[in-house]
Amino acid sequence: MDLQLALLFLQQGVASGLVVGSVYALLALAIVIIFKTSEVPNFAQGEMLMAAGYVALYLLVFRALPAWASISMTIVVAFAGAALFRRVVLTQVAHASGSPVNLVIATLGLSYVLKGLVRQTGFGDTPRSFPALVSTDSLMIGQASVTRLDLAILGTAIIVMAAFFWMFGYTKLGRAMRSVGMNPKAAQLVGVNLNRIHTIIWGLSGAISAIAALLISPKLLMTADMGSVVTLGFAAAIVGGFASLPGAVVGGFIIGIVEQLVGLFVSSRAITLAPFLAIMLVLILRPQGLFGGRVVIKKV
Amino acid sequence: MPDLLEVEGISASYGRIQALSNVSLRMPAGSIVALLGGNGAGKTTTLNTISRLVPLTAGSIRFEGQPLNRLQSHHVVRAGISQVPEGREVFRDMSVRENLDMGAYGRSDPAGVRSDLERAFTYFPVLRDRLKQKAGTLSGGEQQMLLIARALMARPRLLLLDEPSLGLSPVLVQKIFDIIARLHADGLSILLVEQNAAVALAASQYAYILENGEIVLEGASDALRQDEAIKRTYLGS
Numbered sequence: 001m002d003l004q005l006a007l008l009f010l011q012q013g014v015a016s017g018l019v020v021g022s023v024y025a026l027l028a029l030a031i032v033i034i035f036k037t038s039e040v041p042n043f044a045q046g047e048m049l050m051a052a053g054y055v056a057l058y059l060l061v062f063r064a065l066p067a068w069a070s071i072s073m074t075i076v077v078a079f080a081g082a083a084l085f086r087r088v089v090l091t092q093v094a095h096a097s098g099s100p101v102n103l104v105i106a107t108l109g110l111s112y113v114l115k116g117l118v119r120q121t122g123f124g125d126t127p128r129s130f131p132a133l134v135s136t137d138s139l140m141i142g143q144a145s146v147t148r149l150d151l152a153i154l155g156t157a158i159i160v161m162a163a164f165f166w167m168f169g170y171t172k173l174g175r176a177m178r179s180v181g182m183n184p185k186a187a188q189l190v191g192v193n194l195n196r197i198h199t200i201i202w203g204l205s206g207a208i209s210a211i212a213a214l215l216i217s218p219k220l221l222m223t224a225d226m227g228s229v230v231t232l233g234f235a236a237a238i239v240g241g242f243a244s245l246p247g248a249v250v251g252g253f254i255i256g257i258v259e260q261l262v263g264l265f266v267s268s269r270a271i272t273l274a275p276f277l278a279i280m281l282v283l284i285l286r287p288q289g290l291f292g293g294r295v296v297i298k299k300v
Numbered sequence: 301m302p303d304l305l306e307v308e309g310i311s312a313s314y315g316r317i318q319a320l321s322n323v324s325l326r327m328p329a330g331s332i333v334a335l336l337g338g339n340g341a342g343k344t345t346t347l348n349t350i351s352r353l354v355p356l357t358a359g360s361i362r363f364e365g366q367p368l369n370r371l372q373s374h375h376v377v378r379a380g381i382s383q384v385p386e387g388r389e390v391f392r393d394m395s396v397r398e399n400l401d402m403g404a405y406g407r408s409d410p411a412g413v414r415s416d417l418e419r420a421f422t423y424f425p426v427l428r429d430r431l432k433q434k435a436g437t438l439s440g441g442e443q444q445m446l447l448i449a450r451a452l453m454a455r456p457r458l459l460l461l462d463e464p465s466l467g468l469s470p471v472l473v474q475k476i477f478d479i480i481a482r483l484h485a486d487g488l489s490i491l492l493v494e495q496n497a498a499v500a501l502a503a504s505q506y507a508y509i510l511e512n513g514e515i516v517l518e519g520a521s522d523a524l525r526q527d528e529a530i531k532r533t534y535l536g537s
Contacts, residue, residue: 175402186391190377191406
């Protein structure tokens with residue numbers, strides 16, 4: 001491979017990697033806010049994304065609603081669904097047994113329920129394509145070719161992340177969320193309603209997953225199994241340290257770029273391996289993740 | 301007129317372990333009442349049942365005549381009871397300022413919160429110089445001060461203080477208890493949990509002694525300080 005081609009591949013890989021990486025970053029963010037505040041990895045995150053994708057598809061294509069209405073309804077439905085799951089199902093599971101394992105199993109249950117529901121409706125029987133809401137005309141940035149849709153994806157993801165970080169860092173609600181993650185007992189003692197905050201966090205995580213679904217769906221074929229894309233969100237979260245929100249974002253971009261570069265420089269078949277190699281490298285060289293701090297053993 | 305706090309025959313348990321049985325205590329408004337006892341006697345559990353972190357299995361708690369039994373922890377704070385938990389339960393990765401803001405979480409009177417922040421600085425001037433510092437990087441004594449200041453930010457009428465002397469040097473203990481005396485002089489009622497009985501009896505008007513989850517003795521603090529059995533068991537003389 002000559003230098004010219006290598007440079008071209010590099011630019012293309014970084015450009016495409018930033019685009020898909022921004023979606024992985026959103027997914028990682030959705031995973032990490034739940035984990036950080038409740039120490040439960042949500043194994044239904046991918047299916048929440050998939051279900052939201054189908055809700056959008058149904059509203060936009062089958063009901064022929066305008067894009068703005070479909071998008072906002074999808075986000076609202078995802079927020080409400082996730083919040084309701086936390087409020088109703090997880091509260092009951094936690095009441096029945098204090099073991100976190102049961103909560104994790106409940107999230108696994110949710111993933112199968114959502115897959116089953118989508119299959120039940122029949123929409124998930126055949127792979128479907130999600131209409132692109134932004135033109136797919138390509139334009140050149142340097143020597144990299146990207147579409148307007150790509151730029152819209154990256155731009156939207158960055159705006160959503162910026163809004164989230166502002167909320168988390170500078171509002172009263174965000175401060176309450178951080179307090180619950182840092183010290184739930186102290187949070188209760190200053191008057192934070194843990195249930196309410198957890199419910200909002202799940203809702204937000206669902207809404208972010210829905211936005212990720214809207215962004216990624218036009219670039220994939222939709223099936224009931226498309227939730228597996230969340231594996232890359234988990235990969236991003238692990239690379240970033242799993243409890244770090246900035247880490248989740250950086251991890252998302254790293255996974256996206258590594259994936260694209262491996263596809264261009266090695267082989268497109270190697271793409272699926274790339275994130276796992278990245279995880280293993282991080283786990284071996286820096287087990288706490290790129291942004292993970294010290295590991296704290298909690299006193300129960 | 302009812303007492304400020306009336307705890308009547310409360311019991312609580314962690315799983316099958318009975319932590320409190322039939323504990324009753326009363327405190328009039330404007331008093332400092334001490335709750336003494338050894339490790340595991342149930343002192344912290346008593347505070348946590350009042351704060352509604354630990355469920356009651358029997359008995360009742362009334363604050364200003366109103367029952368707390370059915371309230372949740374966040375309601376208790378709004379009702380006027382703040383707890384200063386034992387140990388270093390600050391929000392470590394938040395700044396001192398954010399910790400204090402969290403103390404005022406349930407309030408929606410910004411002007412009142414601002415004036416209470418100024419008031420907190422009159423008790424703990426050192427916090428004003430540490431506003432931007434992460435709470436986890438404060439010294440032990442400063443963290444204890446931040447915890448008390450954070451609880452004050454809710455403008456409580458009853459302060460539950462759990463082991464404020466824990467892990468502090470005698471000089472700092474003296475400093476903290478001077479501030480407790482000032483808070484009391486300014487009208488705050490305080491339920492004080494301590495292992496350091498000498499300091500607690502000196503600071504309080506009335507005291508209860510817990511053993512294995514039961515009240516075994518109670519009386520005016522001055523009288524208890526003269527009691528031979530108390531001296532042997534708790535005052536180490």
